[in-house]
Amino acid sequence: MGVFDDLVGQEQAALTLRRAAVAGAELLAGGRGAGMTHAWLFTGPPGSGREEAARAFAAALFCKDQGCGHCDMCHQVAVGSHPDLETVRPQGLSYGIKDTRQLILRAAGAPTLGRWRVVLFEDADRATEGASNALLKAIEEPPPRTVWLLCAPAPDDMMITIRSRCRQVTLVTPPTAAVAHVLATRENVPPATAEFAARAAQGHIDRARRLALDEEARKRRDAVLSIPRSLTGVAECVTAAERLVKTAEEEAAAVTATLNESEVAELRKIYGEGSSGKGLNKGLIRGGAGALKDLEERQKSRATRTKRDVIDTALLDLVAFYRDVLAVQFGAHVELANEDRRDDLEGLARSSTPEDTLRRIDAIMRCRERLAANVNPQMAVEAMTLSLRRPVA
Incomplete structure (x- = not known):
């Protein structure tokens, strides 16, 4: 299997990238390389495989057979050890200008193995305005062998000046x-x-x-999808909101705890904490306090982002639930994401109108917008559950 065979339901994007990889090889050999460019923007809905497509393209650029899937180059990209591939994964709520400038300096270096220097920037839409402007400068004046692969949900999530300088690859929702x-x-x-x-x-x-x-993932989904049926009064709405936010906090803590501990231990080791000896640099140990504080700030930002991502996943499950209710109300012959909860869908469809359903979907989307604008999660989710409240039968 080649590297592009792992892209599920993305035949058109894979074809474009295969051709570009061939053009890249021609360019390295002294040809025109029509179809190859130094900046790419991968867009598509969550879960469509934006990062996977970009990584497959990187492997194809490094591989002498344009992505065979079994050579050392392809294997190194797959395991994340290729020396000429720089992968950026913003851990916090945003990616700042300081980190971007350091990234640009690293990207300007010559390829170690002589082909390309590739920067794969996941969630590039999280770059701040200052970071985006710095990134624009790097894309406008790239080194001859550096290739930027930017990933974002939609073209509009990036500055127009950046996306106008990138060749776009649009991924679709896999069937x-x-x-x-x-x-x-x-x-x-x-x-x-x-x-x-x-x-x-x-x-x-x-x-x-x-x-x-993961059975626990299925249980969490079931808990979220049981919310609409439970919202019969104000108290129930407040309780449901508290439960959803608390669950998100617990899941975020579980996801980040082990990583936080390993990062702190590594940092303390670097700055010599716990060491002794006549030649130990005491100033180095004192400097570790500032570095530890910076790390704690980054970890706090990452935990906040993880919590919001968990809540957002739950909100998207609710949107899908009410969309299915709307399909049942209109008698549409479409695939239901929540076919396994057919009884709940039909019950709510009978007890409400399509206008009610649309109003509830709007309430969920408003909650997502408020969370993105840093509104307190508990307040935002409570306002949503109150809007979703259903009358007692």
Whole structure:
């Protein structure tokens, strides 16, 4: 299998990237290399595989066979050890100008292995305005062998001056059948479970994998989808909001705890904490206090982002639920993401109108916008659950 064969439901994007990799090889050989450029923007809905497509393209640029999938170059990209591939994953809520300037300096170096120097910038839309302006300068005047691969949900998430200088690769939501096939063939998931996970994840490949393989993930989804049925009064709405936010906090803490501990231990080791000896640099130890404070700030930002991401996943599950309710109300013959909760869908469809359903969807989307604008999560979610409240039958 070649590196592009892992892109699920992205045949058109894969074709574009294969051709560009061939053009890149021609350029290295002294040819025109039509179709190859120094800056790319990968866009597509969450879970469509933006980063995977960019990583596959990086492997194809390094590989002498344009992405065979089994050579040393392809393997090094897959495991993240290729010396000419710089991967940027913003851990916090944003990516600042200081980090961007350091990244640009590293990107300007010559390729170690003589082909390309590739920067894969995941979630490039998290770059601040100052960082984006610095990035624009680097893209406008790139070194001859440096290639920028930027990933963002949509072109509009990037500065117009940046996206106008990038060749765009648009990924689509993979069909349910394609995701289910991957789960069944590569993860040995039973066909029925694979179909359920693919449908529930709405084309989000990583989410489908978690739902198929992790029972706790399925339990969390069930807890979220039980919320609409429980919202019969103000007290129930407040309780549901508290439970959702608390669950997000606990999950975020679990995700970040181990990583935080290892980062702190490594930093203290670097600055000599716990060491002794006549030649020990005491100033170095004192300097570690400032570095530790900076690390704690980054970890706090990462925890906040993780918490918001967990809440946002729950909100998207609720949007899918009410969208299915709307489909039932109109008698639309479409695939329902929540077919496994057909009774709840039909019950709510009978007890409300399509206008009610649309109003509830709008309330969830407003909650997402408020969270993105740094509104207190508890307040934002409470306002949403109160808007979702249903009358007692």
